[in-house]
Structure formats: C-alpha cells, structure tokens
Amino acid sequence: RLIIWTRVTPREPGFVTVEWEVASDDGFADIVASGVGNTDEAVDFTLKADVTGLAAGTTYFYRFRVGDVLSTTARTRTAPSGATASAAFAVVSCSNYPAGYFNVYREVAAQPVDAVLHLGDYIYEYAPGGYASANAEALGRVVQPASELFSLADYRGRYAQYRTDPDLQAAHGAHPFIVVWDDHEIANDAWREGAENHDPATEGEYSERRAAAIQAWYEWLPVRPPASEQEIIYRRLPYGDLVDLIMLDTRVIGRDRQFVYPDFVSGGRIDIDATRAASNAADRTLLGAEQLAWLETQLIDSSARWQVLGQQVLMARYLLPAPILEALEPSISGGDALAAGTAAVLAAVAAKNKIPEERTVEEQALLDSAVPYNLDAWDGYAFERDRVLEVARQMNSRLVALAGDTHNAWASQLVASTGEVVGVELATASVSSPGLEAVLGVDAAGLFSPLIATLVDDLVYANLIDRGYLVTRFGQDTVTAEWRYVSTIDSQDYSEKTAAFRQQVVQRGDLLLT
Ligand SMILES: [Fe+2]
Known part of the structure; x- marks a missing residue:
C-alpha cells in the first residue's frame, strides 16, 4: 500500500x-x-x-x-514484509531553494535505496532576500511568492515553486518519500504555541498560520492524511522484521517553548546551574505526553532488529564547556567572537587531551562547565530524552536516531543515564541550507570539525562545512551509514565530493561507533 x-x-x-x-x-x-x-x-x-x-x-x-x-x-x-535481509534509506533535510541548487536531490535520485526520509525543512518560509538568499538572484532562485509565508495561498505558492525544481522532481520520481515536518514548514523555531519567526502582534494568530502551513503540507507532499487530527504525523512504518521506522514530531504537537542562552546569562557569564536545572526539568516536554507514551509503546512492542527514529533535532548529548558558548553568544561576547571562541576551543581541547590526573584544577573546571550547545534540540529537553533512552535500555532496543535540522552532519553514541550505550545518532547535512561554515568561516569550521568530536564526549564525527545527505543500509547484524557530499551548490556543474565521504559500520551487538 x-x-x-x-x-x-x-x-x-x-x-x-x-x-x-x-x-x-x-x-x-x-x-x-x-x-x-x-x-x-x-x-x-x-x-x-x-x-x-x-x-x-x-x-x-x-x-x-x-x-x-x-x-x-x-x-x-x-515496504517489505516478513523476513527481510536488508533495507536502505537516503536521509535528507533542509532544502532551501534560494540558498543553492538541489544537487543533493540529483544524487539521491541515483542511489539504490528503498525510500527517501525527509526529516523536515522541505521549504523555508522567508521572503526574498531573507535567510540564505545572498546568491538567489545570481542563481535564478529568488523565492515566490515575494513575501514571507503567512496564508494558505502563500504556502501553496512556495511549494509550487519548489516542486518545479528538476532535481527535486527527479528524487520524487525515483523513490517514495517518507516525510516529517521541522520548523520551517511553518516558521523558524516553531513550538507548540508559537515560533521565533512569528510575531502575533503584527503577523496574526499563530494557530491560523500553522493551520494554513499544515494544510499546504498535506496537499503538496505524498503523505496519507490521518483519520483524525492533521497535526498528528507521528507514525510507525515497519520494514518487515528488520526495521521499525518510528517517525516523530518534535515541533508542533507537544514542544514547550525553547530556551535561548540570554535566558541564562547573568553578570556576563552563562549561569551553568540555572541552564542545567531548566533544561533537565521533569515537566519539560518536546514530544508531549501522548506522543511520548506512544513512542514508549512502540519501543516496548517492537520486535524488529532495529528501532529507527526518523525525527528532526539532535538527540544525543552535545555539551560544550561554557566559555566556548559564551564566546559565541552575542549578548556576552560582543567583540571578536571567532577569536574568543577559537581560544576557548583550543584551551578545552588541550585539557581534554590530558588524562584526568594531569589536568590542572582550572582545566578540570573548564571541562566540568559543559552545557548544551543547542537548546532547541533534545538537549533543551533532557529529562524526556533520557526517559526515552532509559526505555530503550530496558527493552534492549537497537536504537538508531536519524536527525536533520542543523545543516551539518554528525554521528554520536546514544547513552542512557546509567552510562550504557543504547544506540547511535546519525544526522544528515543539509540539501542546501548553510552550515556552521557560514557562521565561523570555512577555515574555522573545517578546523573545528575534528576538535568538536574530541570535546563532545558522545560525538564521534562531525562535518561542519559540506552540503550532502546520508545513506543508511540496515542488515540483520549491521547498519552502515554513509555521509555523501556534493562539491558545490552554487552551480549545477558539480561532482560528488569524494574526499569528504565518510562511512561508519555499526554492529548490532555493541552499537559502537568507532
Ligand atoms: Fe533547516
């Protein structure tokens, strides 16, 4: 079906x-x-x-x-049923029309996969000249309609433009798509009752904008509408006895409003205790009670070889020493953020590379100051994340969390509060939205890619500079992840950037990224 x-x-x-x-x-x-x-x-x-x-x-x-x-x-x-030896998925997210050509979709069309998982940001809501539009005119990719998206007609018009893209058409024409929305299908940093990029004082009721966005999403994407509420997109898709694909909504249905670092700045510093207390609060929710209970039931009932979460935001712990985040926080740093950030990163890496007995008190304190890098991700809702990982631990799940949203590629261990590894997180780079290279510059982002994997305990791999996608191949005993990149999105004359290709093979037995 x-x-x-x-x-x-x-x-x-x-x-x-x-x-x-x-x-x-x-x-x-x-x-x-x-x-x-x-x-x-x-x-x-x-x-x-x-x-x-x-x-x-x-x-x-x-x-x-x-x-x-x-x-x-x-x-x-x-999808297969019954005994299934293998299944492969291409994983994509963050396809931003004005940012560049959809060369990544062209590559995805040629991959031998069972399906494409689009983890959201299929469109972006900004007006011409908005986010990531510096080259849009030169590339002939100025967005339509010529305004930010608010009404049903606006959202429909934007999907219609995206759907004229020949590379996106090729990807849809080659594979079935399994889609979930992230925030930009509605507005930046969406949560249950609003969004960072929505001002009810001048832009109308958020609920009306959300309803228009969701209606257009159902019209323009190959999704089976639910029998009841249109807001419910979490669902399970079994691939035989091999994979239970569990698609989640971390944006619309349950998410409490995101914290941002200015919430926790006092006296020009990040208040570490306040940050941890708030982001770990037991009453804080990303999925909402109903979806969380549903997810726990899926994990408890699943007898597949792999439990795969198709979802938006990073799930693993991405904790960095507070001075690095202070350098990157405009409300604190003010001056040369990059120089301050680089110095903080190098100091932290120097401390991290020593065995604990050889660290100075200051070096240990620096490492002990680690707080979440991204409060919009599961790290900002850590209690709920840890509860999901604990259920996975108790059920001996083989958890593979797929993520998009950040525009960069990542691979991390998923570690329960007990310290036991319960799975891996495999996160895809964007189709075209800019990554950290746009913030840090290509050189610094390239330098930080391996350093951040050193600094963040559970992180094994990061690519902070390239546009691309992820292919995951599931077998009975292994999952193979391949991060594939394109040389450019500024021209349709591109090649696969094979120098950046990365492969990780994870055994079902130990789930370790090596
Ligand atoms: Fe995005």
Missing part, C-alpha cells in the same frame, strides 16, 4: 478528473492497479491515490493522465 501524488496545472478553474496507473514495468505493459480521482481548487489541484493490493518489497511505476495529457513516469517501492 502506498500513496502516489501529482499536481495538475489547470487550464481553467473548476474540477479536473485524473486517471492513474500503476505498473510493474516502466513500459506499462503490466498494469497492476488503476483508478480515477478528482481534484480542484479546494486542494490546490493536487491529487493523491492510496493504492492498495500491491506486493510487498516491490518496485512499481506510475503515471497520471488528464484528457490527452500524460504525466512523466515515476518509480516507487513498497
């Missing part, structure tokens, strides 16, 4: 009848399912067919017809 999707460019207003066909071959000699659907303005002329009766673990081809106009042919694949 799967959803096929198209959108009709209408010649005139009113109702359009669309025929669809699913075949086992791309010549459509062997048509296995077909049907007719209707679409109109009410759904922005998009059409989804929920195709049933297909064989498991099988590749199909599909196309649509309106009168004598035939669509291009697309390929898709059903």
Whole structure:
C-alpha cells in the first residue's frame, strides 16, 4: 500500500478528473492497479491515490493522465514484509531553494535505496532576500511568492515553486518519500504555541498560520492524511522484521517553548546551574505526553532488529564547556567572537587531551562547565530524552536516531543515564541550507570539525562545512551509514565530493561507533 501524488496545472478553474496507473514495468505493459480521482481548487489541484493490493518489497511505476495529457513516469517501492535481509534509506533535510541548487536531490535520485526520509525543512518560509538568499538572484532562485509565508495561498505558492525544481522532481520520481515536518514548514523555531519567526502582534494568530502551513503540507507532499487530527504525523512504518521506522514530531504537537542562552546569562557569564536545572526539568516536554507514551509503546512492542527514529533535532548529548558558548553568544561576547571562541576551543581541547590526573584544577573546571550547545534540540529537553533512552535500555532496543535540522552532519553514541550505550545518532547535512561554515568561516569550521568530536564526549564525527545527505543500509547484524557530499551548490556543474565521504559500520551487538 502506498500513496502516489501529482499536481495538475489547470487550464481553467473548476474540477479536473485524473486517471492513474500503476505498473510493474516502466513500459506499462503490466498494469497492476488503476483508478480515477478528482481534484480542484479546494486542494490546490493536487491529487493523491492510496493504492492498495500491491506486493510487498516491490518496485512499481506510475503515471497520471488528464484528457490527452500524460504525466512523466515515476518509480516507487513498497515496504517489505516478513523476513527481510536488508533495507536502505537516503536521509535528507533542509532544502532551501534560494540558498543553492538541489544537487543533493540529483544524487539521491541515483542511489539504490528503498525510500527517501525527509526529516523536515522541505521549504523555508522567508521572503526574498531573507535567510540564505545572498546568491538567489545570481542563481535564478529568488523565492515566490515575494513575501514571507503567512496564508494558505502563500504556502501553496512556495511549494509550487519548489516542486518545479528538476532535481527535486527527479528524487520524487525515483523513490517514495517518507516525510516529517521541522520548523520551517511553518516558521523558524516553531513550538507548540508559537515560533521565533512569528510575531502575533503584527503577523496574526499563530494557530491560523500553522493551520494554513499544515494544510499546504498535506496537499503538496505524498503523505496519507490521518483519520483524525492533521497535526498528528507521528507514525510507525515497519520494514518487515528488520526495521521499525518510528517517525516523530518534535515541533508542533507537544514542544514547550525553547530556551535561548540570554535566558541564562547573568553578570556576563552563562549561569551553568540555572541552564542545567531548566533544561533537565521533569515537566519539560518536546514530544508531549501522548506522543511520548506512544513512542514508549512502540519501543516496548517492537520486535524488529532495529528501532529507527526518523525525527528532526539532535538527540544525543552535545555539551560544550561554557566559555566556548559564551564566546559565541552575542549578548556576552560582543567583540571578536571567532577569536574568543577559537581560544576557548583550543584551551578545552588541550585539557581534554590530558588524562584526568594531569589536568590542572582550572582545566578540570573548564571541562566540568559543559552545557548544551543547542537548546532547541533534545538537549533543551533532557529529562524526556533520557526517559526515552532509559526505555530503550530496558527493552534492549537497537536504537538508531536519524536527525536533520542543523545543516551539518554528525554521528554520536546514544547513552542512557546509567552510562550504557543504547544506540547511535546519525544526522544528515543539509540539501542546501548553510552550515556552521557560514557562521565561523570555512577555515574555522573545517578546523573545528575534528576538535568538536574530541570535546563532545558522545560525538564521534562531525562535518561542519559540506552540503550532502546520508545513506543508511540496515542488515540483520549491521547498519552502515554513509555521509555523501556534493562539491558545490552554487552551480549545477558539480561532482560528488569524494574526499569528504565518510562511512561508519555499526554492529548490532555493541552499537559502537568507532
Ligand atoms: Fe533547516
């Protein structure tokens, strides 16, 4: 069973009848399912067919017809059932149209995978000239409509523009997509009742904006609408007995408002105790009570070889000595943040590289000052994260958390409060949104990539400078992660950046990243 999707460019207003066909071959000699659907303005002329009766673990081809106009042919694949030896997913996030060409989608289209997991930021809500738009005019990628997105018509117009991109079309045409939203499908740093980039005083009711954004998301993405509330996108997709793919919503349904470091600055310093107390508070929630209970049930009931979380924000602990974060916090540093940050990083790395007995009191205190790097991630909701990891520990889960959101690539151990490793986190770079190189400069970001893996206890790998994607191949006893990058997004003349390629093989037995 799967959803096929198209959108009709209408010649005139009113109702359009669309025929669809699913075949086992791309010549459509062997048509296995077909049907007719209707679409109109009410759904922005998009059409989804929920195709049933297909064989498991099988590749199909599909196309649509309106009168004598035939669509291009697309390929898709059903999930396997029963005994399953392997499954592969391409993982992408943060596809920002004005930031550059979607070369990453072009690469993803060519990968032999079962499905593409898009972990959110499929679109961005900004006006022309907004975030990451410095090259947009030169690249012919100025966003439409020519405003920030607020209304249903705005969001529809932005999806329509993204969907004209030939590289995005190629990726959709080659693989089924399994999608969840992050914040920019609505507005930056969205949470349950608002967003950083939403001012109710001048931009209207947040709930209305959110409803418009969600409606357009369902119209323009190949997602089966839920029977009940449209806000509920958390769901489980089994890939036979091998993988339980557990997709989460860490933005809309339950998230408490994010902390930001200015909340914890006192006397020009980060108040470490206050930061830890707030981010570890037991009543603080990222998933919300219902989704958390549902997730725990999934982990308890899962008998698959791997429990895979398809979700947005980094889940592992990313703690850095407070002086590094103070250097990067504009409300504290003011002056040359990069020089101060570099000095703080080098001092911390020097301390970290000594065995504990050889550290000075100051060096140990520096390392002991570690606080979360990113309060918008699970680190800002640590109690709930630790509860999920504890359930995974008790159930002896084989947990693989996939993440997007940061625009950079990461690999970390997931470690329960007991100190036991319960899984790995594999996080993808962005399709096109800028990473830390845009903040630090390419040289400093390149320098920091290995240093940050030294500094952060559970972190094994970071790439802070390249655009790319992640391929995860699950077998009975191993999961192989491959981070693949492109040479540029400023030109369609690009190549795979093989020098940055990184592979990690994780054994199911010990779950260790090496
Ligand atoms: Fe993003």
